[in-house]
Amino acid sequence: MGTSKDNAADGAVGQGVRTLAERIEWLVQHKWPADAPPPRTNDDIAAAITAATGEEISGTGFWKLRTGRGVNPTLKTLMSFSQFFDVPIGFFSGDPADAEEVGDEMALLVLLRKKGVTRLQLRSFAGLSGKSRQMIMDMIDSATRLEQQPDDE
Numbered sequence: 326m327g328t329s330k331d332n333a334a335d336g337a338v339g340q341g342v343r344t345l346a347e348r349i350e351w352l353v354q355h356k357w358p359a360d361a362p363p364p365r366t367n368d369d370i371a372a373a374i375t376a377a378t379g380e381e382i383s384g385t386g387f388w389k390l391r392t393g394r395g396v397n398p399t400l401k402t403l404m405s406f407s408q409f410f411d412v413p414i415g416f417f418s419g420d421p422a423d424a425e426e427v428g429d430e431m432a433l434l435v436l437l438r439k440k441g442v443t444r445l446q447l448r449s450f451a452g453l454s455g456k457s458r459q460m461i462m463d464m465i466d467s468a469t470r471l472e473q474q475p476d477d478e
Contacts, residue, residue: 346393348417352410353391355435367391373409380405 353364361377364370368384370391375382380401389395390402407414412431437447450458 344393345396345398345417346391349391349406351431352406352412352416356410356412356431358409358411374405378405378408 361373367388371382371384371387390398403414403417
């Protein structure tokens with residue numbers, strides 16, 4: 326059974342992340358850097374972004390963007406968010422379809438990370454031949470079917 330964070334990541338995949346404020350909130354909830362102290366306030370978030378990127382962000386300015394009261398950030402601000410949260414700048418695109426696609430990819434990466442799949446494992450999988458990848462996919466399908474069967478106890 327998934328955790329509430331797993332379900333939240335799944336929600337981002339299913340519904341997409343539409344407004345800039347929703348995208349920023351999604352990043353705070355799902356892409357907070359592991360090496361940064363957990364965020365408590367908007368001032369904490371702004372200070373962490375400033376410390377990591379060198380771009381001065383105020384707590385009030387971050388709050389405005391996070392709540393939708395500010396809707397026109399500078400490119401430098403978006404670039405600092407992109408750098409801090411480790412997402413492509415296209416994540417902040419004004420086109421909801423583009424942002425949703427990037428959001429889907431980010432939610433998938435978050436889910437894989439939470440399930441313990443490493444970048445090295447993904448690269449290794451991608452480097453396999455088509456036959457080997459298909460064999461692994463067949464094994465995953467078989468394991469999924471096995472997990473879904475009722476226990477015979």
